[in-house]
Amino acid sequence: GTGLVQLVGAGPGELGLLTVRGLRAIEAAEVIVADRLGARAVLDQLETERGRPLDAEIVDVGKHPGHHAVPQEGIIALLVELGRAGRRVVRLKGGDPYVFGRGGEELAACRAAGVDVEVVPGITSAISVPAVAGIPLTHRGLATAFTVATGHDQIAELGGGRDHTVVLLMGVGTLANSATTLARGERGAGCPVAIVEDGYGAGQRVTIGTLGTIAAQAARRGVRSPAVVVVGDVVRLSPYAPAELAVD
Template identity: 80%
Template sequence: MSGQVTLVGAGPGDPGLLTLRGLRALEAADVIVADRLGAGAVLDGLAADGVALTAEVIDVGKLPGHHAVPQDAINDLLVTLAREGKRVVRLKGGDPYVFGRGGEELAHCRDAGVACEVVPGITSAVSVPAIAGIPLTHRAVATAFTVVTAHDQIAELGGGRDHTVVLLMGIGTLANSALTLARGPRGGDCPVAIVEDGYGPRQRVTIGTLDTIAVQAARRGIRSPAVVVVGDVVALSPYAPAELASAAPDRARKAPSP
């Protein structure tokens, strides 16, 4: 008997942000292969809310700089479990297709002849800025946004302060990223926010500029996981200091009515 694999996006870690379809997949699963970030918190949160899952849970969580289980081994594990006839949920933090390597896992399963489907999740790139009151786009302030990681070529990013940049996995290289973006059209006084541990117990917001954010992060001991947001939309946050909050909101208020 052949089983199947379902890639489920766990969202940013709050079980309330797990989709209903994702919850149904977890309830029906024989085995849950879970990430550390997002996924682990969702499983803990569901248990605390009295949701009893009967599936075996296999932790393949990755720590910064240390991959507990290599990606190739995870891919093979999914196929092996499905070939044993099990209903497998691969529970991934955020959305499987946003820097989650979900495409690789889907392709591996299909190449092996294993049925596989995807249940989208809420990516931290959008949800974590939202809890800090930062809209990634806002009329008369920002009309587009780009999501990148610290490993991408951010020097090649186009746009100015009205093109929001969301930087994932960026704390370790924050100083270099800030310097690179400050040298471009955004300038050193462009607002920046760091939201640590979104939806977690260490949730904290730090706001500065491209010129100041690296020093602020060092002084506050900011740690991963964290999402960095760069652009004038940061000034719309209620956490923004007065000197930053005076520019972008004014432009937004002056925008013509739709």
């Protein structure tokens, strides 16, 4: 038979935020190639809810403590091999396959190898992790656009003020630099910032400050990856915002 590779977005790591189509793909899969904490967490929750293991063989290609992740070339080679062997494969990725998920590369490789492949969108952490902290990325009177970037990349050239929300993924390591850069522009040092660690996970924690204070706060609280950083006036809507920042 002909194989099929489905690149499925697992969402932020909560079974309820998987899509209906993603769930059906997982239940029909023969092999699941899972990466990242979010994807693995969804499979664990699904098996708990079912009360029995999934039928599929699960290949875990994410990072483990003490182990390196399988490199991207290895993942692509595996998907192509499984697809050519006629297997029904789910490639389960945290968030959305097309938002910093390298889904485009995996799609292109499968297609070039003659393997049927499709993308099933997922809920990106860029939007859903701020949401779990009560922060909408847009809000009438507070924000009318948003930008998503990783770490420090492309922050320097980014225009806009506090009504243009900025979301940084994988931004903990470069937080001090990013905050300094963003504070230099129209946003200023008083612009509100939230860090949401381990969104939807057991270690979920929200830290709120300003571009001028956030790096010191993060150091003091020992903020760690995975975390999503949100910059802009929408942060004031969070129930975690201190009184001096909060919207009345």
